[in-house]
Amino acid sequence: MKLQTVNGSRNLITGREICWVLLLSALAFFAFYFNAYFSPGFQGMLGYELRTAISQIQGYFNAVDRGSTLLWDPYYFQYTPRAPHAPIYSPVTIALVLTHRLVGLAEIGLLLLALLAILALIQISCAATMFVLLRYGGLGFLPAAFGGLVYAYNHQTFVHGIRHGPDRVSAWLLAPLFLLAFFKALEASSAQRRRLFAALSALFLGIAFISNGDVKPTVYFCIFMVVFALCRDTKVLRNLALLGIVFLLAAGVFMVQALPTVYALPYIERGIYSTYYQDMVGSIHPVSFLLTHVSTAFSRYYPWGLHWEHSVEFSLSAFMLVVLGFFALRRHPWRWAIIISLLVSAVWIMGRHTPLGPALWRLMTVFSLRNPSRMAALLYFCYAVLAGLGLERLLRGSRSPVSILALSCIPAGVILLYVFNPLAVPIRYLIWMIFSYLVILAISFGWAPRPTAWLLVVAFLLERTTIGVSLYESNPADTTEFYRYDEIYSTQARVRPILADPDYRDFRAYFKGEELPFAFSQQSYSGAFIDGIRPVFPMTLDEEMVTVAWLRDELQSARDWSNPIWDVFNVKYFVDLPVGAGSRLERLRRVDERLWVNPHAEREFFLRYRSELIENDEEFLERLKIRDYSPQTTVYINSADRRHLLPPADSMEGGEIRVVRRKPDEAVLEVNLPREAYIVFSEIWFFPWQAEINGRRTPLLRAYNALQAVRVEPGRHQVRFFFNSRHWRFVLPAAISGLTCLLLIAIVIVGHRRLRREGEPGVPDRS
Numbered sequence: 132m133k134l135q136t137v138n139g140s141r142n143l144i145t146g147r148e149i150c151w152v153l154l155l156s157a158l159a160f161f162a163f164y165f166n167a168y169f170s171p172g173f174q175g176m177l178g179y180e181l182r183t184a185i186s187q188i189q190g191y192f193n194a195v196d197r198g199s200t201l202l203w204d205p206y207y208f209q210y211t212p213r214a215p216h217a218p219i220y221s222p223v224t225i226a227l228v229l230t231h232r233l234v235g236l237a238e239i240g241l242l243l244l245a246l247l248a249i250l251a252l253i254q255i256s257c258a259a260t261m262f263v264l265l266r267y268g269g270l271g272f273l274p275a276a277f278g279g280l281v282y283a284y285n286h287q288t289f290v291h292g293i294r295h296g297p298d299r300v301s302a303w304l305l306a307p308l309f310l311l312a313f314f315k316a317l318e319a320s321s322a323q324r325r326r327l328f329a330a331l332s333a334l335f336l337g338i339a340f341i342s343n344g345d346v347k348p349t350v351y352f353c354i355f356m357v358v359f360a361l362c363r364d365t366k367v368l369r370n371l372a373l374l375g376i377v378f379l380l381a382a383g384v385f386m387v388q389a390l391p392t393v394y395a396l397p398y399i400e401r402g403i404y405s406t407y408y409q410d411m412v413g414s415i416h417p418v419s420f421l422l423t424h425v426s427t428a429f430s431r432y433y434p435w436g437l438h439w440e441h442s443v444e445f446s447l448s449a450f451m452l453v454v455l456g457f458f459a460l461r462r463h464p465w466r467w468a469i470i471i472s473l474l475v476s477a478v479w480i481m482g483r484h485t486p487l488g489p490a491l492w493r494l495m496t497v498f499s500l501r502n503p504s505r506m507a508a509l510l511y512f513c514y515a516v517l518a519g520l521g522l523e524r525l526l527r528g529s530r531s532p533v534s535i536l537a538l539s540c541i542p543a544g545v546i547l548l549y550v551f552n553p554l555a556v557p558i559r560y561l562i563w564m565i566f567s568y569l570v571i572l573a574i575s576f577g578w579a580p581r582p583t584a585w586l587l588v589v590a591f592l593l594e595r596t597t598i599g600v601s602l603y604e605s606n607p608a609d610t611t612e613f614y615r616y617d618e619i620y621s622t623q624a625r626v627r628p629i630l631a632d633p634d635y636r637d638f639r640a641y642f643k644g645e646e647l648p649f650a651f652s653q654q655s656y657s658g659a660f661i662d663g664i665r666p667v668f669p670m671t672l673d674e675e676m677v678t679v680a681w682l683r684d685e686l687q688s689a690r691d692w693s694n695p696i697w698d699v700f701n702v703k704y705f706v707d708l709p710v711g712a713g714s715r716l717e718r719l720r721r722v723d724e725r726l727w728v729n730p731h732a733e734r735e736f737f738l739r740y741r742s743e744l745i746e747n748d749e750e751f752l753e754r755l756k757i758r759d760y761s762p763q764t765t766v767y768i769n770s771a772d773r774r775h776l777l778p779p780a781d782s783m784e785g786g787e788i789r790v791v792r793r794k795p796d797e798a799v800l801e802v803n804l805p806r807e808a809y810i811v812f813s814e815i816w817f818f819p820w821q822a823e824i825n826g827r828r829t830p831l832l833r834a835y836n837a838l839q840a841v842r843v844e845p846g847r848h849q850v851r852f853f854f855n856s857r858h859w860r861f862v863l864p865a866a867i868s869g870l871t872c873l874l875l876i877a878i879v880i881v882g883h884r885r886l887r888r889e890g891e892p893g894v895p896d897r898s
Contacts, residue, residue, distance in 0.1 A: 144266055149259055152276050155588065156258035159284050160251055162596035166605040167293060168247065172615035175602055181246055182619065184296035186660040187217040188224065188242065190795075192231050199794040200856040201228070202391075203819070205665065209399065209676065210819075212391040220388050220868075221298045221342045223249055239620045239661060249297040257283035257304045261515060264307035267314065268465060270519045271526065277452070277588055278519030282307075284595075285514075286427070286444040287507045301342035306352045306512070309335035313356055313377060317363065317370055325373070327882030333377045334875040337384020337868075347500055348508035353378070355472050355509055362467035383871030390864035392499075398817065401499075403677045407483070407492050413441040413502035414482030424450065425545055428555035441504040443480065445511070447545060447564035448590045449518050451538050451571060452525070456517030458534045459524035469513050476510040479503050525574055526581050535575060542568045557604060563594035623658050625725040629704050630662060638703035638732055639667040639813075643687070667702045676815050678748060678837040685752055692727070693718035695762045696755055699835050701813035703732035731763075736788050736800055739766035739809045739840075740780035746770045751836040766809045766840055769833035775842050777807060796854035803847045812839040812852050819858050823851040 166175035187204070191211075194201050201219050204211050211219040218224060227236065227245060236242045258279035265275035282288075283303070292300045309332045316328035339349045356377075360370040382389070396402030415423065415430070420443065422429035427442040460466045482488055482503035495501060542565055549556045567590040573579035597605035622630065629635050640659060659666055668675070668683045675683075686694060692708055693715045705727040710716060719727040743760075745751045745767045754760045760767065764783055768776060785805040792799040802810060809832075814820065816833045822841045823829060825848055834840035841850060855861075 144263060148272055149262075151272075152259050152262045152279060153255060155276055155280060156255040156283060159258070159280050159592055160255050162592045162598060163284050163289065164251070164597065166597040166600065166602055168251075170602065172617055173243075173247075174615050175597070175605065181243065181293070181296050184217050184246065184298075185239065185242055188227055188246075189237075189239075189661055191217070191219065191224065191228050192237055194795050195228060195232060196237075197794045199796040200854060202856045202861060203796045203854040205795040205814075209817075210391045210395050212388040212395070217296065217298055218341065218343070218388060221301065222338070223253075223297045223301060223342065240616075243616075243620070246296055250292050250300065253297050253300050253304050254283055254288065254292055257288065257300070260304055260307040264311045265516065265519045267311055268463070268516065268519075270523050273584060273588075274519040274521075274523040274526065277449075277522050277591070278515045280588070280591060281446065281449045281518045282512060282515035284591075285446065285507075285511045286442055287505070287511055295345065299343050299345055299348070302339045302346075302348045302352075303508070305335050305339040305342065306349070309333075309339060309381075310352065310356065313374070314359070316373060316377070317360070323882055323885060327879055327886070329373055329377050330380070330875045330878035330882070333380035334384065334872065334879065336377065336381035337871070337875075340381065340385040341388055341868075347502075347505050350498060350500065351476075351506055351509040352512070354475065355468065355512065358471045358475070359465070359468040362471065380871060380875060384868050384875070386864040386871075387868035388864075390867075391861065394818075394860055396499075398676055398678075400675050400677050400680050405496050407489070410495055410501045411483040411488060411492055411503060413504040414484055414488070415441060415443070415480055415504055416484050417481055420477065420481055422548075425548060426555050426557070426560070428552075441502070443504065443507045443510060445514065446591055446594055447541065447560055448567035448587065448594050449514070451541055451564070451567055452518040452521035452587070453514050454538055454541065455521030455524055455534060455571070456519070457521075458531060459520040459529070460517065463520060465516065469516055472509055473513050476506050476513065479506040480510065522584060522587065525571060526584055528577075528581070530575055535572065538568065538571065559596075559600070560594060563590040566590050620658070620661070622662055625706050626659060626662060626664060628722050628726050629664055629706075635704075636663055636665075637701075637734055639665045639701045640704035640706060641667050641697070641702050642706045643708055664704075667700055676817070676837065679815060681748065681752055682755070682837060685755060689756065690714040692716050694755065694758065695731070696835065697729055698731045698733050699737075699762045699811065699813065699838065701733060701735055703729050705729065733811075733813065734788075735793075735813050736790065736798070737811050737813075738786045738788065738804070739764070739811060740777070740783045740806065741765040742768050742777045742809060744768055744770060744773055744776060745836065748836055762835065766811055766834050767836070768840070769836065772830065772832040775830060775832055777809065777842065780806065780808075791849075796856070798852045800850045800852075801847070802843060802850055804843060804845050806845050808843060809834070809840045810843055810850055811835075812841075814839055814852070819855050819861070821853060821855045823853075824848050826851075 164175075167173070168175070190204055191201055194203075202211055219228075226249075227242075230236055230245070236245055258276075260279075261282040262275045262279035265278045266272075268275075270278065288300060288303050312328045312332035312335060316325050316332055319325035319328060336349070336353070339352075340346055343349055356374055360374045361367060363370050419430055423442045424445045425447065427444045430442045460469060463469075478485055478487055479491060480503050482491055485491075491503065495503075545556060545561060545564060549558075549561050567587055570579070570583060570586045570590070574581055574584060626640075629640060642659070668679065682696070686692075686696070690709065690711075690713050692705055695718075705719065707725055708714070708716070708727055716727065718731060719729055721727050741764055743765050745754075747770065751767065786808060787803045788810065789801045790798065791801055798812065798814075800810065811834050815837055816831070816839045820831055820839060821828065822831045822839070824841065824843060829841050831852075832840045832842065839852060841852075843850060
């Protein structure tokens with residue numbers, strides 16, 4: 132492939148070069164992920180950290196197997212587009228679901244291996260896409276290859292991969308591609324080429340948004356695109372107009388996930404609550420910002436805090452080349468874009484520790500961003516460019532006493548840190564940093580030939596390798612405990628008694644495991660998903676339905692495990708309850724030291740012949756708190772549905788419900804009622820859910836503040852509850868995304884053919 136660089140020269144990227152880069156990237160992956168992939172039973176915790184992604188995909192498999200839509204997730208009570216770990220429109224997730232339909236991946240071991248294999252391929256390929264971009268930036272083979280390694284193997288991509296799975300790392304894979312296409316669109320010599328590369332950039336950018344369950348990294352690369360367009364010397368207005376078109380078209384591709392997210396926000400916690408402290412909690416103090424480049428041990432959040440991502444740990448060997456890159460930057464066309472992006476990244480990451488904190492928070496709120504330290508995605512991209520430039524400068528024989536002096540400050544400072552706090556800086560970091568400095572020094576002053584710069588790649592691979600390193604030292608996400616694969620994905624003792632109940636699939640379970648981290652109680656959730664147990668509350672996510680979260684918080688704070696509200700919420704099983712002073716347990720039956728059973732739990736569908744109005748959520752919660760209500764006999768209807776209240780009933784007995792068909796997104800019932808009544812469905816109320824009686828649409832009421840109900844006349848009827856995946860609010864974004872993708876693909880194909888026919892120079896060919 133011939134690539135015209137920013138300097139106007141022509142680089143020929145051969146298949147051999149790509150193969151070498153992929154080989155180097157594979158070696159880096161092997162070195163960095165050795166314990167995670169090759170420790171016995173995945174004891175390096177990679178499998179453990181992927182538990183939520185696995186449980187989410189298991190939910191998709193379950194939906195496919197039962198012939199239902201993938202849009203509604205019965206485990207998380209939400210649209211799939213809000214699921215943070217495995218967005219359904221991601222190419223990775225689609226590929227897994229299709230593979231499951233063809234060959235079957237329901238067995239957890241196969242699914243885990245598939246996820247790990249995809250993660251490996253994506254991360255290895257990240258180095259190759261960045262290599263192509265850096266070659267376009269005018270760098271030689273070795274500097275571009277090294278920059279690709281720096282980009283693909285750093286703390287942020289590492290923890291994104293092992294914590295959230297392949298989908299989030301996909302954004303890192305695609306970013307160099309949409310940036311390259313955008314750069315070429317800005318520099319196009321004709322309108323035809325401009326259209327072609329703008330369409331290609333928008334297509335890659337839109338797919339990056341869809342692929343990534345957490346859009347933040349992609350947004351940060353968009354910030355770089357804005358800075359780059361502003362920093363070009365000529366035609367700034369045209370550049371910004373072109374960028375606006377790219378963003379608009381990429382947004383069109385993203386609509387299939389973005390619009391349902393917008394629909395969901397008013398109903399979920401994240402849409403209701405956005406506080407300065409919550410959104411800016413990941414801000415890093417200026418001193419910590421510098422120190423966490425050396426080691427996460429200097430972050431107050433890590434390793435014992437919950438916010439494992441709040442670090443900018445970076446390779447010390449590579450960082451010395453980053454410093455050299457600054458001295459080579461002044462003549463590079465990207466210089467101002469890199470410098471400004473670095474400043475923006477630093478200020479953003481420090482967040483509330485800067486005077487701009489409130490303004491940054493408002494900006495983050497507008498774009499639904501949080502955790503300022505995740506801007507490290509853009510920071511590391513700039514570091515990769517600078518590392519490549521630094522190595523290029525070294526290979527060209529440029530000497531500068533000032534730069535060498537500046538460079539020596541890094542090993543000197545790290546040595547001091549090691550002397551005063553040896554536990555914070557692993558000795559291998561120090562050894563390979565000093566080795567790299569000596570190599571740079573020797574090449575700079577002609578004491579060693581320039582080809583010995585390959586040793587810097589070796590130092591980079593060995594500095595953070597996990598080969599021969601203990602699990603405690605190698606795990607970047609949780610350094611407290613390590614579990615074997617079979618320990619994590621086998622049925623646990625705390626849920627075996629539930630599985631022994633023949634009717635366990637008809638009821639929900641409540642897990643309260645924060646006090647038992649040593650027993651990895653949170654894993655009970657994903658273990659429950661895989662075993663077919665449905666938790667009443669999902670894992671702690673800010674995507675939870677706000678009405679459900681309010682109820683959960685009220686019950687948990689009061690330790691009221693015998694409140695009758697548990698009955699109507701279909702909760703029969705309570706696992707790992709704290710049973711200390713103040714806990715109410717009088718209506719429960721203890722099975723063993725872990726499990727309590729609620730014998731009064733209602734089935735998924737039940738009848739009520741009385742109703743009462745509640746004016747607002749606060750009133751219901753207050754009555755819930757003091758138990759001033761009778762959920763066993765009365766259905767409490769939201770004020771918006773006041774016209775559907777039943778008159779007082781003389782009798783509350785009689786009536787039959789038979790479940791004809793039940794899928795995650797649908798339930799069909801046959802009922803026989805002696806008098807007018809409500810049928811309550813213990814699924815969370817949400818606007819896409821609808822109801823029919825005898826094939827005719829009927830109002831779906833909000834009952835008990837969060838559940839679904841319909842009012843049914845006496846006699847025999849067929850009642851259907853269903854999640855309407857053909858609702859116009861779903862069809863519209865899917866149509867927009869599909870048509871936008873087809874338009875962009877057509878522009879790229881037609882434009883490429885026209886340019887090849889015209890023989891315009893610089894058009895990619897097959898050579």
